[in-house]
Amino acid sequence: MGITVSNISKSYGKVTALSAISFDVKPGELFGLIGPDGAGKTTLFRILTTLLIADKGQAAVAGYNVLNDYKSIRKSVGYMPGRFSLYQDLTVEENLNFFATIFGTTIEENYDLVKDIYVQIEPFKNRRAGKLSGGMKQKLALSCALIHKPKVLFLDEPTTGVDPVSRKEFWEMLKRLQKKGITILVSTPYMDEAALCDRIALIQDGKILEIDSPSAIVSHFPKPLYNINADNMYGLIESLTKYEHTYSIFPFGEFVHYTDKWDSMDKESLKAYLESQGLTDIHIEETQPTIEDTFMELAK
């Protein structure tokens, strides 16, 4: 009941959105597609939910082929697209009722599956969807995607534009759904969310850079990584860009993440160099790489 993607390619005219993508999602797995805007995530979701036909390759969802068995797939999957999945002029309850009806079921029949999520928006059941906050819209959209009890759930950037507390709650909900045996493919541009998946595929420009568990991906980071800060962030970046031993730098919150051309980095020389550039309050310490660091390194 998982997902199999084999050599899927798709172009829009001259734009290649997906280039020979292959991966498997195991039954019951929470799998993340992690990549920036334009990486090809939505195109892949549309192919797997049978809304778009690939130029090349094969894919199967819940044991059904996306081309030949598209009717069975539509009954077996829930899809929460990035935008426009709700009817803004219908109320919360009307939206949920609508999605239940088109799948030949009722809210009562599958209430158990959506209960945890729906109770949080039930007090506003007479409010139009267009008047809900971002977090509430997201909960309603997830309820609508679940109301026909799908085996596989597709969530395209479900937390984009949602506040940090609602984002955290949302991921807790996904973990609970996973425990009920639902296979979940979720995309996100937020690297911190990647760590919450069982396995992830890092995707850029229609190609997969790496597939593995988040901890394995981080462990493949090739060099010692350092947090550096100083009194002047702009001056620090400018100076590090010119430094002869710099291998890579990128701003990371209040720090710059730095790797050196040599594995045995000479901290004192680097500090002396930065001081010679007029910087003060310089701190350099080794740190653990994140998924974002690995992504930046692979995407180079």
Ligand SMILES: Nc1ncnc2c1ncn2[C@@H]1O[C@H](COP(=O)(O)OP(=O)(O)OP(=O)(O)O)[C@@H](O)[C@H]1O
């Ligand atoms: N209908 C279309 N016509 C032409 N180009 C398209 C179309 N849809 C997507 N593209 C292009 O295909 C590439 C992949 O887009 P896609 O929407 O799949 O990426 P994404 O990772 O989901 O990003 P986003 O979050 O911005 O939607 C992008 O370069 C995009 O501009």
